[in-house]
Amino acid sequence: MMSGRFLSILKEVLAATVIAMVILAAWVLSNSATTFVYQGY
Amino acid sequence: MSGGFDATSYFYDLFAVVLIAIPAFYLCRGALARKLVWILSGVVLIAAIAPRLAFFYLLYWMLIPPVWSLLDRVPQGLARRVAFFSHLIALLAPMVAWKLLGDAFVGPLNKGLADVLWAFSPTLGQLDAIRDVFIPVGLSFATFRALDLAIQRYLGLLDPPAVDVLAYGLFPCVLVTGPICQFKELDLTGIARTRADAEDFSIALQRIVLGLVKLFILAKLLAPSVVMVTQFEALEVPLILALVAFAWYFYFNFSGYADLAIGFARLFGVRLEENFHYPYLQRNLQLFWANWHMSLTRFAQRNVFVPAGGMRARTQYRAVVATMMTIALWHDLSLSLVIFGIYHSLGLIVLRLLGNRKWSLSRLIRNETLARTTATGITFVYVLMSFPLLVISTDRLAAFYSSLFGWSA
Amino acid sequence: MIRLLDRWHTEPLWPSWSSLIRVLLLAGLLTAAGGSVLSNLPDTGLVSMFDSRLSANASMASVERARPVGFRDVAAPPGHVAWIAGSSINMRLTDQRGRVGWRLLPDIVASRLNRTGMETHVSIYLLQAAALYETLLAVEHARSGDPAAIVVAVNPWWVFNTHAISRWENLRAIGLGLVPREVGTLGLHLAQMRPGQLVDFGLGRISGMPIAGYALNLKAQTALNRWNPAVRQERKVPKPIEQMTGPDFWRAYSGAETTSEYFAMATSMDEDQLNHRILRRIVKSLAAFDGPAAVYVPPLNPAYLRKEGIAEIAADIGDEVERVVAVHGDGMVRFWDHPGLHPPAGAYRDHLHLKDKGRLDRTFAILVKRLVLEGNEEGR
Structure with a gap:
């Protein structure tokens, strides 16, 4: 019983970690602000 | 691969719009109010690209119901068929003009719509003028959805009221990036019965995360292959490698769009059919x-x-x-x-x-x-x-x- | 793998509200934590191209276009002069040894004042291609830095240009960095920004990640492009219409045969126009400022003015700005026009930007000195 509960918490923590990593990676790789990179003076 | 469209900003906008639209949608109990939430979200979403683009899509979808009622007055038989095919051609016309004429269509379209907006309200005109030139993003999807709807109505399979046509036309999740969902997938007759459901939200979240991985991580990493393939003359690595990378870029990019559309739609209780x-x-x-x-x-x-x-x-x-x-x-x-x-x-x-x-x-x-x-x-x-x-x-x-x-x- | 993906597609992994909310909250917390780690990495802040070239008496609060950073908060000494301008203050000067380099007009003016014994510190609020709305935000921002005096340049090209109350690329930068101080301006702000930018704007108030994201993204893009020799070629291709920015498109597509003709077409001094309302707001904000302020219109190249009656329009623009300053400035705002502020045609690189400072620094030094002294007399 305890281990089942522990496992489900672990799964949630794992899922949240994956989501956070995906958001951060997506943010770094595709920042909307850089679409128009100023290229010259 | 269309030039003036920036998917990152678009999905960032979609995320922001949905953030407001979801609570609004579930707080509204009536069917009409919920449809209006969709229509308004759709308009805001494309107005973010340029107000004149929103104006264009509003016009496109709003003209359809009056045309239908005109069609209904044409006597059955050959005349009705001719009128119906003219209607289909009219629906196809902007897309065909865009694909055939390119800049020669995009330029006057932007200019013309901006002029109309300006005449309507100079303040709106000035707010619109700072926006970049738009290409009619999503027009291929919109055209085929409109054709599908018109054909199904002609065959007597459905006869939606004007507000449903707009809600289908401007449903925010599929507006710019597809898929070419069918009218019945949105289940507009049951819209008032939709309840916020944890299982739906969970699947939606999973799908959105998958879309983020495909579109903003995998496709982004493979994106240089687009330039490699299109500028193949200057390439130093074997072209076949670039082409394979491009194939995967294409898949991740396009199916990432679909994942995000399907995921966001699920937040409204809509189960879109698979696209890949x-x-x-x-x-x-x-x-x-x-x-x-x-x-x-x-x-x-x-x-x-x-x-x-x-x-x-x-x-x-x-x-x-x-x-x-x-x-x-x-x-x-x-x-x-x-x-x-x-x-x-x-x-x-x-x-x-x-x-x-x-x-x-x-x-x-x-x-x-x-x-x-x-x-x-x-x-x-x-x-x-x-x-x-x-x-x-x-x-x-x-x-x-x-x-x-x-x-x- | 496929089976796992299919489960991910069809099986709700968090089928109850409580678990869904737990996952979302934890994911949010972890994103914030990761974001704060990332935004504290070295080199994630603003770099300014002028940092190494400025003399000690001027501080830079630059915004490079498209950089979502806003103005840097540079600690300016009390009694500093805030100078708000667009690219008109960039000068490409040749020094005595024949070396060509970029200098900023306010910097030269400050050096001159310091040499003549008046200790002056100028804070430069430079926004490349600042249109009117960005100038307004810069004014509101500069006021909060408590300067002794404010100088504002309004670009004649943009001031009454109905196609460009703001510049899209600048808005991206400003959206994150500059908070409008007044409710009226906030409304204008919201009307111009995209929904996603509003999210950035909100997040940027509580986290450094949106700002750092830009720098990190630029690094990632550069790294990705490095192994792609074809990228450099793509940049040389001229832009088709569909990739043009708004104002560039209106200029290219106005039906005008020359740039100056477009300039005339886009100019409207109608009081109901949004840009006129923004100009009034700028002047009122300066009037409400507890100190002296001045507005000037950097003059256009006289050679350029010879074309097609543009001189009249340019003169009208100056007159209208002067009138707005007189009517809405409550006597607190000066309008600067002086023969010394009009360089000869040979001093220009193009229609607005200078390659020779001529008498400009001397004239401005006199004007700034007078402005600050008047402010002192008025009891500041």
Whole structure:
């Protein structure tokens, strides 16, 4: 019983970690602000 | 791959709009109010690209119901049929004009719509003027959805009120990036009964995360392959590698769009049909097309393949060609895409001929796994060889393919 | 793998509200934590091209276009002069040894004042291609830095240009970095930004990640492009219409045969126009400022003015700005026009930007000195 509960918490923590990593990676790789990179003076 | 469209900003906007629209949608209990939430969200979403673009789409979808009521007054028979086909042509016209004329359409469209907005309100005009030039993003999707709706109504399958046409036309999740969902997928008659459901939200979240991984991580990492393929003359690595990378970029990018659309739609309780189902892992070309951009394939099946006689032995090949041409020319109206259509039609016809003679690869290869893998490989390579047609202009095709095979030879 | 993906597609992994909320909250917390780690990495802040070239008496609060950073908060000494301008203050000067380099007009003016014994510190609020709305935000921002005096340049090209109350690329930068101080301006702000930018704007108030994201993204893009020799070629291709920015498109597509003709077409001094309302707001904000302020219109190249009656329009623009300053400035805002502020045609690189400072620094030094002294007399 305890281990089942522990496992489900672990799964949630794992899922949240994956989501956070995906958001951060997506943010770094595709920042909307850089679409128009100023290229010259 | 369209120039002026920036997917990152678009999905960032979609995320922001949905953040407000979801609570608004579930707080409203009435069907009309919920439809208005969709319509308003759709308008805000495209107005973010440029107010004049929102104006364009509003006009496009708002004109449809009055045209229908005019059509209904035309007497049955030939006259009605002629009127109906004129309606279809009118629905197709902006998309055809855009694909044929390019800048010569985009320029006047932007200018003209901005002028109208300006006349309507100078303040709105000035707020609109700072926006970049828009290309009519999503027009191919909108056109095919409008055609589908018009055909289904003509066949007597449905008769939606004007507000439903707008809610379907401006449903925010599929506006710019597809898929070409059918009217019935939105289930507008049951919209008032939709309840916020944790399971729906969970699946939606999972799907959105998957879309983020595909679109903003995998596709982004493979994105340089687009330049590598289109600027192949300057390439230092083998072109075939760039082409394979491009194929995966294309898949991750396009199916990432679909994942996000499907995920966001699920937040409104809408279950959109799938648009991609492991297309590169399919064993033959027919299966590939049944699993690649499936909403377009389904559209072509409903509206081209079946009416053209695809279910009858005598006319099936003609129907295959017509279907593939529709799918090909949806992308662009150019010689390259005509070749694309012929190439895939030929592949499908050969496959049918072989199938009619009960021939399959397992006759040659005894080991089943090996036979499957080989078939999948052949299908992938066959499809891969047609991708340059989507991105290389016709006059550079010969140079591209000789460069591709020159390396392999 | 496929089976796992299919489960991910069809099976709700968090089928109850409580588990869904737990996952979302935890994911949010972890994103914030990761974001704060990332935004504290070195080199994630603003770099300014002028940092190494400025003399000690001027501080830079630059915004490079498209950089979502806003103005840097540079600690300016009390009694500093805030100078708000667009690219008109960039000068490409040749020094005595024949070396060509970029200098900023306010910097030269400050050096000159310091040499003549008046200790002056100028804070430069430079926004490349600042249109009117960005100038307004810069004014509101500069006021909060408590300067002794404010000088504002309004670009004649943009001030009454109905196609460009702001510049899209600048808005991206400003959206994150500059908070409008007044409710009226906030409304204008919201009307111009995209929904996604509003999210950035909100997040940027509580986290450094949106700002750092830009720098990190630029690094990632550069790294990705490095192994792609074809990228450099793509940049040389001229832009088709569909990739043009708004104002560039209106200029290219106005039907005008020359740039100056477009300039005339886009100019409207109608009081109901949004840009006129923004100009009034700028002047009122300066009037409400507890100190002296001046507005000037950097003059256009006289050679350029000879074309097609543009001189009249340019003169009208100056007159209208002067009138707005007189009517809405409550006597607290000066309008600067002086023969010394009009360089000869040979001093220009193009229609607005200078390659020769001529008498400009001397004239401005006198004007700034007078402005600050008047402010002192008025009891500041």
